[in-house]
Amino acid sequence: MNEVHIPAGRAILAGNLSIPVNAAALALFAHGSGSSRHSPRNQFVARTLNDAGLATLLFDLLTPEEELVDMRTAELRFDIDLLADRLVHATIWATQQEQTRALRIGYFGSSTGGAAALVAAAGSPQEVGAVVSRGGRPDLASAALPKVQAPTLLIVGGRDDIVIELNEQARNQMRCEVKLEIIPGATHLFEEPGALEHVAKLASDWLIDHIAH
Numbered sequence: 001m002n003e004v005h006i007p008a009g010r011a012i013l014a015g016n017l018s019i020p021v022n023a024a025a026l027a028l029f030a031h032g033s034g035s036s037r038h039s040p041r042n043q044f045v046a047r048t049l050n051d052a053g054l055a056t057l058l059f060d061l062l063t064p065e066e067e068l069v070d071m072r073t074a075e076l077r078f079d080i081d082l083l084a085d086r087l088v089h090a091t092i093w094a095t096q097q098e099q100t101r102a103l104r105i106g107y108f109g110s111s112t113g114g115a116a117a118l119v120a121a122a123g124s125p126q127e128v129g130a131v132v133s134r135g136g137r138p139d140l141a142s143a144a145l146p147k148v149q150a151p152t153l154l155i156v157g158g159r160d161d162i163v164i165e166l167n168e169q170a171r172n173q174m175r176c177e178v179k180l181e182i183i184p185g186a187t188h189l190f191e192e193p194g195a196l197e198h199v200a201k202l203a204s205d206w207l208i209d210h211i212a213h
Helices: 040-051 064-073 080-096 112-123 138-147 161-173 195-211
Strands: 002-008 011-018 025-030 054-059 104-110 128-134 152-157 178-183
Touching: 002 054, 002 080, 011 080, 025 040, 025 080, 025 112, 025 195, 040 054, 040 104, 040 195, 054 080, 054 195, 080 104, 080 112, 080 138, 104 112, 104 195, 112 128, 112 138, 112 152, 128 195, 138 161, 152 161, 152 195, 161 178, 178 195
Parallel strands: 025 054, 025 104, 104 128, 128 152, 152 178
Antiparallel strands: 002 011, 011 054
16 A cells, blocks of 8 residues: 555645556545545445455545644535545546556545545546445535436445435436445444445445446
8 A cells, every 4th residue: 555645736635545466447435524544434445445456545535734624614524516626636646647547447435425426427427437425425416416427336324214315316317327225224334244344345346347347
């Protein structure tokens, strides 16, 4: 795993890049509200993707200074346009690096990061080959939903009733290949035994099927 620094306009974003031998594709992670590249859940999913032969880039969508502001106000974590813009910058960065520029790109978004991933994918149809959303808030990407071209997997916990409804509504607005997977008994953070493993396997299979071949 290499620590990297990604220019995003006037911001510099810290990230962790992991590239398995003979990696077939690259998954960029967009974390949820109040989270970071150090999220244990996203790190677990990233390891599963690495084991399946996918490279991963976990990076902070906000700078340390912005994180401090957001901890007080919670205003930036819901700024989906800002988060999507940061994801687009990371995508451009990945296409310019010698070790990743030949890899096809997919997104893995969580919570509000799921909305950012969909907005970014809608704006970068040539670069983004697949999207996975875990417990995402696609309703926050409403205007972008019909524009998404990348095959999209929406994963929601079976006990996350409101988010299930939001994802069902989003699925009905999307025109690309889209699938909704509901994990029985799981809540929003997928903390139940076996739930996160199920998420990671679904995400791995989806990304391999759509961008690794």
